[in-house]
Amino acid sequence: MGSGLSITHFYELRQEVLCLTASGLTKTQIARQLNIGKASVYRILAVSQKQ
Numbered sequence: 001m002g003s004g005l006s007i008t009h010f011y012e013l014r015q016e017v018l019c020l021t022a023s024g025l026t027k028t029q030i031a032r033q034l035n036i037g038k039a040s041v042y043r044i045l046a047v048s049q050k051q
Contacts, residue, residue: 010044017044 005013013034020030027045031038 013040014044014048017041018048021045 013036016034017030020033021027025033027038027041031041034041
């Protein structure tokens with residue numbers, strides 16, 4: 001994670017992305033709501049699936 005995100009912030013974002021995904025929002029909607037790039041949403045979900 002060379003983007004300057006702290007581990008804590010990453011895990012908080014991860015939780016939010018997972019909750020919003022479970023509630024049916026699209027990746028674009030999640031990115032807009034969290035003010036992050038759509039690619040970040042995809043990366044977070046990819047990392048979460050590996051665990």
